[in-house]
Amino acid sequence: MGDKISRGLLRSRERTFKALSDGTRLEIIEYLKDGERCVCEIIPHIGKAQSTTSKNLGILFRAGILDKREDGKKTFYRIKNPEIFRLMKDADSLNLKDLASVSETVDALRRAIEG
Amino acid sequence: MGDKISRGLLRSRERTFKALSDGTRLEIIEYLKDGERCVCEIIPHIGKAQSTTSKNLGILFRAGILDKREDGKKTFYRIKNPEIFRLMKDADSLNLKDLASVSETVDALRRAIEG
DNA sequence: TAGACATATTCCAATATCTAGATATATAAC
DNA sequence: GTTATATATCTAGATATTGGAATATGTCTA
Structure with a gap:
């Protein structure tokens, strides 16, 4: 009881929740629920600019929520950890x-x- | 598979994660882990201004994360749902x-x- | 090899939101 | 009147979100 929580743990929680606190990014996560999708599918599905969608994918990737795989000229994102x-x-x-x-x-x- | 998620559900997820995406508020939640505390205890523990702390408590309360109980001139906050x-x-x-x-x-x- | 395509990245500008502190006020209890 | 708290206003700085345009990279194809 009452154990002091580490600053680091608090900071990583904050990072995780921050990555999840945006509607566009939550939609991306939902879209990837059934499996990986290439960016060329994600962009029209989300309906935002290419740079915007790419940035949001980067945020989710750097937060450790998405993983990606490159195949030829396409990049596929998927949920890293269900x-x-x-x-x-x-x-x-x-x-x-x-x-x-x-x-x-x-x-x-x-x-x-x-x- | 592939069920469309409702806008409302996405919006409430966003609200929840937003409330949790701030270090001060995460600390408040940790502080309340062992039971209710009055605002007069929370303020010095968090070490921020009274108005700041009160605002953050309000955000967590309105997000449905904290509950409160008034007793005389004191207000006690607690985790609403463990x-x-x-x-x-x-x-x-x-x-x-x-x-x-x-x-x-x-x-x-x-x-x-x-x- | 030249060119088309997919994506990431960067820069810029606009707007919006967040965070905190300070200060003041309102309320209710003591 | 003092105390505890909430709320509102104001300021200021920081961060976020988006779009647009340009650029860089790498891959495939003619």
């Missing part, structure tokens, strides 16, 4: 519990009014 | 796997050089 999806699921379940408690509150209010 | 620590663990294990692969690489290089 554990990232557990992170997503955990985030979702946190958010869903929030929604659930809101809906419980709404239900309670409804009962109070109608009942 | 699942948040699973998120932290997941982030750590992603990062540690990265470190592991770096250290494997270093080891391989060392073997190659030293024979």
Whole structure:
């Protein structure tokens, strides 16, 4: 209990969460859920400029979230570690519990009014 | 496979990760690991201005990560849902796997050089 | 070899957001 | 009135996001 957490661990958490705190990058991750895709597919799917998409891919790559493979003139990105999806699921379940408690509150209010 | 993720889910993930993408806020979360603390304890522990700390507490509260309870003239904050620590663990294990692969690489290089 | 293509990278500009501190005010409890 | 806290305003600096344009690299192809 109460163990001091290392600065380094905090900093790497921050880096990870920062990489994930952008909608465009979250969409890229979702798009790669089913397997690797070449940049030429990712760009039109995301619908942003080439430089923008390339920069975001670089951010995810440097954060250790994506991996890449070059084949001829194409580059394919993929999820480096599927554990990232557990992170997503955990985030979702946190958010869903929030929604659930809101809906419980709404239900309670409804009962109070109608009942 | 390939199910379209809802915009709403993406947006709430983004909100969650954004709230977690700041070192000060990560420290607050760590500080609350062992139970609730009043703002009067959190401020000196974090070592930032009162307004700054209060703002960060508000961000975590509005993101659904912290809960609060008022007692007299004091306010106590606590972790709303301990699942948040699973998120932290997941982030750590992603990062540690990265470190592991770096250290494997270093080891391989060392073997190659030293024979 | 010349040229087309895929991608990364860099530079630039515009805009937006974040972070923090300082200060002041509002509220409620003591 | 003092204390604890939240909130708002203002400032200032830092960082992020995007697009555009240009450039560099490397690969494939005619």
